Amino acid sequence: MTQSRLEYLGPSAGQAPRAKPTIWARLPIAFIIVVVVPTLLAAIYYLLIVTPRYVSEARFVVRTAQSGGPGAIGAALQGVGLAPAQVETFAVHEYATSSDSIRNLKQNYDLAKIYAPRGLDILSGYPRFGEAANADALQKAMRRYVTVGYDSTTGISTIRVQAFRSADARDLATALLESGEALVNRLNERATNDAVEAARQAQVRATERLAEAQNSMTAFRSEERFIDPATTLNPTSQVVGSLMASVAQLRAERDQIAREAPQSPQLGALDGRIAGLEKQIAGAQERMTGGAESLAPQVGAYERLVFNRELASRELASASAALLAAEQSAGQKKLYLERIVEPSLPEASSKPRRWFSILSVLVSTLFAYGLGWLIWSGVREHRQD
Numbered sequence: 001m002t003q004s005r006l007e008y009l010g011p012s013a014g015q016a017p018r019a020k021p022t023i024w025a026r027l028p029i030a031f032i033i034v035v036v037v038p039t040l041l042a043a044i045y046y047l048l049i050v051t052p053r054y055v056s057e058a059r060f061v062v063r064t065a066q067s068g069g070p071g072a073i074g075a076a077l078q079g080v081g082l083a084p085a086q087v088e089t090f091a092v093h094e095y096a097t098s099s100d101s102i103r104n105l106k107q108n109y110d111l112a113k114i115y116a117p118r119g120l121d122i123l124s125g126y127p128r129f130g131e132a133a134n135a136d137a138l139q140k141a142m143r144r145y146v147t148v149g150y151d152s153t154t155g156i157s158t159i160r161v162q163a164f165r166s167a168d169a170r171d172l173a174t175a176l177l178e179s180g181e182a183l184v185n186r187l188n189e190r191a192t193n194d195a196v197e198a199a200r201q202a203q204v205r206a207t208e209r210l211a212e213a214q215n216s217m218t219a220f221r222s223e224e225r226f227i228d229p230a231t232t233l234n235p236t237s238q239v240v241g242s243l244m245a246s247v248a249q250l251r252a253e254r255d256q257i258a259r260e261a262p263q264s265p266q267l268g269a270l271d272g273r274i275a276g277l278e279k280q281i282a283g284a285q286e287r288m289t290g291g292a293e294s295l296a297p298q299v300g301a302y303e304r305l306v307f308n309r310e311l312a313s314r315e316l317a318s319a320s321a322a323l324l325a326a327e328q329s330a331g332q333k334k335l336y337l338e339r340i341v342e343p344s345l346p347e348a349s350s351k352p353r354r355w356f357s358i359l360s361v362l363v364s365t366l367f368a369y370g371l372g373w374l375i376w377s378g379v380r381e382h383r384q385d
Contacts, residue, residue, distance in 0.1 A: 034372065035365040042361040051118040051125065052349030053145075053162045056169035058177055059341040061156050062089040062184065088187060088335055089157055092180040093148040096159060099139055101179050108175065111138060114168050115145065124352075125164075146176065156340060166346045173343035184337045192326075199323035206319040210312035217305045250274050 027036070095101050105111060112133070117125030126141040127133045145162040159176060163169035250273055257264050 030372070031369055034369040035362070038365050039358065039362045042358050045123075046352060046354040046357050049120050050123075050352055050354070051121040051164055053124065053164060053351040054166040054169045054346040054348075055350050056161050056163075056166070056173040056343045056346060057158060057341070058173050058339065058343040059156050059158050060177060060180070060337055060339050062092060062335060062337050063155075064088070064335055086155070088184065089150065089155070091187070092183060092337065093150065093157065095180065095183050096148050096176050097139070097143050097146050099135065101176065102135075102139055102142055104179055105172065105175055109168075109172065111142075114163055114165075114172075115141065118164060146172075161343075162351055170343045170345045177337075177339060177343065181337045184335045188335050196323070196326045199319065199326040203316065203319040203323050206312065206316035210309065210316050213305065213309040213312045217302075217309060220302060220305055 102111070112126070115126040117128065122129040127137060128141075131137050131141070147160045149158045149160075150156075151158070159173060161169050161173040161176065163172060254271070254274070257266055
């Protein structure tokens with residue numbers, strides 16, 4: 001029976017043993033490309049290259065001094081959750097990064113020099129890598145350096161300005177607040193001027209209507225040759241009343257004579273007098289209420305003219321009172337921008353958040369790698385099936 005033998009097969013003579021693979025060699029090449037390289041570049045940039053930025057912070061509130069209920073526009077804005085003061089607050093927010101605000105800043109500050117890239121950092125400054133050097137690009141860049149927030153609970157706005165020097169950040173924040181105050185003053189001035197001008201135009205229109213009504217009355221008096229038809233009609237009415245009283249008295253006298261002496265010759269005379277008075281009464285009544293020479297149409301036309309004049313006079317009085325009130329309130333501000341916290345002078349840089357940024361890159365690349373690995377595994381299993 002043959003005896004089995006175990007032989008040790010090792011490296012041949014003169015051949016060195018294989019080296020143990022390193023941790024980098026055991027990592028998939030995709031993991032190195034997707035995760036390791038971006039994280040390493042982010043660490044190099046944020047720890048060695050990036051320029052620190054200082055943040056100056058200020059807080060303000062825009063309030064209104066208007067008393068009473070809101071107007072139609074204010075009521076509509078409140079219906080969707082916006083109070084009138086909030087509208088002006090958001091206007092200041094939009095103005096802070098607008099082209100007009102940047103144009104004002106450029107009159108006193110060299111923004112291109114303040115935000116010029118430092119050293120090897122070509123991503124933090126203006127213009128950064130791949131960015132043009134023009135007004136539109138500067139406006140977009142300022143939106144990276146200037147942020148404005150709003151607390152709906154307290155109504156307080158917070159403005160934050162970033163710069164590579166703490167003094168520049170504070171100065172720019174102060175200048176933006178001053179620009180916001182100038183905007184609020186312009187809104188005040190425009191609202192006041194519009195109110196005064198509207199009241200003045202209303203007074204002019206009321207004056208013209210009153211003059212027109214007065215001219216119509218003058219033309220009517222010249223044409224009809226009456227100062228006041230109603231005044232002319234009053235004596236005629238009094239005469240008619242007196243004649244009717246006389247007729248009543250004569251009728252009573254005739255009735256008495258007819259009862260006592262039916263054959264009295266006085267009855268014919270009384271009948272004649274009564275008939276004459278009744279004829280006079282009929283003529284006077286026709287002159288007042290009917291006929292071609294009646295005063296009734298003139299009285300109606302005159303009363304309409306008087307009504308129009310009184311209406312125009314009252315409208316002029318109301319317009320004059322409104323103009324006086326508008327002129328009195330012209331010197332009173334309706335909106336105020338009040339600084340709660342003045343722009344700070346930061347002693348240490350707070351941007352960028354280096355380790356947070358590096359960790360964000362790491363987590364993002366890990367997520368991307370894991371998602372890609374899952375997709376690739378599914379595709380590979382599908383091919384095997």
